[in-house]
Amino acid sequence: MSALLEVADLRKSFAGGRSLFGGARPMVRAVDGISFDLARGETLGLVGETGSGKSTLGRLVLRLIEPSAGQVRFEGQDVTRASRTAMRALRPRMQMVFQDPYGSLDPRMTAGEIVAEPMTAHGMARAEAMRRANDLMEQVGLRRAMATRYPHEFSGGQRQRIGIARAIALDPALVVLDEPVSALDVSVQAQILNLLAEIQARSSVAYLFIAHDLAVVRHVSDRVAVMYLGRIVEIAPRDALYGAPRHPYTVSLLSAVPRPDPAREKSRIRSRPIGEIGSAAALPSGCRFHPRCPRARLVAARGGETLPAAGTHLPRACVEQDPVPAPVGAAAHLAACHFPDET
Numbered sequence: 001m002s003a004l005l006e007v008a009d010l011r012k013s014f015a016g017g018r019s020l021f022g023g024a025r026p027m028v029r030a031v032d033g034i035s036f037d038l039a040r041g042e043t044l045g046l047v048g049e050t051g052s053g054k055s056t057l058g059r060l061v062l063r064l065i066e067p068s069a070g071q072v073r074f075e076g077q078d079v080t081r082a083s084r085t086a087m088r089a090l091r092p093r094m095q096m097v098f099q100d101p102y103g104s105l106d107p108r109m110t111a112g113e114i115v116a117e118p119m120t121a122h123g124m125a126r127a128e129a130m131r132r133a134n135d136l137m138e139q140v141g142l143r144r145a146m147a148t149r150y151p152h153e154f155s156g157g158q159r160q161r162i163g164i165a166r167a168i169a170l171d172p173a174l175v176v177l178d179e180p181v182s183a184l185d186v187s188v189q190a191q192i193l194n195l196l197a198e199i200q201a202r203s204s205v206a207y208l209f210i211a212h213d214l215a216v217v218r219h220v221s222d223r224v225a226v227m228y229l230g231r232i233v234e235i236a237p238r239d240a241l242y243g244a245p246r247h248p249y250t251v252s253l254l255s256a257v258p259r260p261d262p263a264r265e266k267s268r269i270r271s272r273p274i275g276e277i278g279s280a281a282a283l284p285s286g287c288r289f290h291p292r293c294p295r296a297r298l299v300a301a302r303g304g305e306t307l308p309a310a311g312t313h314l315p316r317a318c319v320e321q322d323p324v325p326a327p328v329g330a331a332a333h334l335a336a337c338h339f340p341d342e343t
């Protein structure tokens with residue numbers, strides 16, 4: 001069986017605009033060669049620091065923005081080159097839920113109208129769409145009577161339920177969720193995550209779930225992909241990624257929580273990335289993680305050929321060769337590192 005979604009070498013650059021002094025700024029390579037697939041009913045979690053390109057990737061997958069290169073196939077169809085008519089037919093099958101439900105819900109429309117809109121836009125009669133909207137309100141844990149209220153009359157969690165009802169109105173096969181619970185209180189987060197799980201159990205919808213909270217991603221995902229400066233640096237089944245991470249960036253993300261045990265605390269500090277995330281407008285040579293990589297420093301200290309880089313000496317491979325994601329250990333576990341066994 002073919003995958004629901006197949007992404008191949010997807011790229012998106014943004015023009016950098018002009019600097020204060022009039023010179024053209026370099027292009028921002030927000031998504032810089034990403035490949036993965038997603039099965040029906042599966043949840044792929046997508047994590048990475050701010051600016052790593054998660055939202056850009058989500059928008060590219062749904063073709064809300066045009067890619068610079070690469071391909072997205074959805075249910076066997078080439079989304080990147082689909083005509084307007086073909087896209088119109090595809091739209092209901094792939095939907096998005098945003099972080100800020102308030103910003104994405106029209107304040108002048110009632111909740112019922114908001115949920116019904118994709119259905120009427122797709123040719124359903126208004127009365128039928130409003131009837132379905134009332135059913136959907138119930139399915140997402142709201143009362144039917146609430147359909148006549150306006151967005152400002154709802155709490156943050158309730159607004160996110162409206163956003164979800166609207167997204168599932170046309171029974172999509174894929175929903176991209178961009179930080180869907182980041183703006184919500186922890187107790188409300190759990191309710192929304194449970195709702196998403198119920199919907200998936202019922203409908204076999206697949207989720208691309210974007211978040212920076214690793215605990216949330218662990219809770220909801222079948223597989224997890226870790227992004228760093230426009231690339232997926234590691235992708236694996238959930239338990240393999242959390243239990244035996246192979247890329248030093250993943251190791252550092254997972255060790256960001258302080259440990260009470262002194263020995264573990266020491267290893268946590270050793271695995272911390274150095275400095276801040278770089279810029280997608282000025283990508284480092286070779287492995288783009290090399291300026292921050294604790295593992296490259298350990299490998300260099302043990303000998304072997306090194307080059308001066310990032311104010312120290314680092315393994316030649318790290319400075320000169322861009323690592324591609326390659327299988328490490330368990331099936332379907334890929335990491336983009338020249339030294340994946342140095343854990």
Ligand SMILES: Nc1ncnc2c1ncn2[C@@H]1O[C@H](COP(=O)(O)OP(=O)(O)OP(=O)(O)O)[C@@H](O)[C@H]1O
Nearest residue numbers: 014015028030049050051052053054055056057280
């Ligand atoms: N429309 C745009 N024009 C120019 N640059 C953009 C645009 N959209 C995104 N970028 C840049 O692309 C990079 C990736 O941004 P993106 O929003 O995809 O990251 P993200 O991982 O979703 O971050 P966050 O966790 O903050 O939401 C950043 O450097 C960002 O500044």
Ligand code: SF4
Nearest residue numbers: 287290293318337338
């Ligand atoms: S290739 Fe080198 S710099 Fe990149 S993650 Fe691996 S050890 Fe670090």
Ligand SMILES: [Mg+2]
Nearest residue numbers: 054055056178
């Ligand atoms: Mg984002």
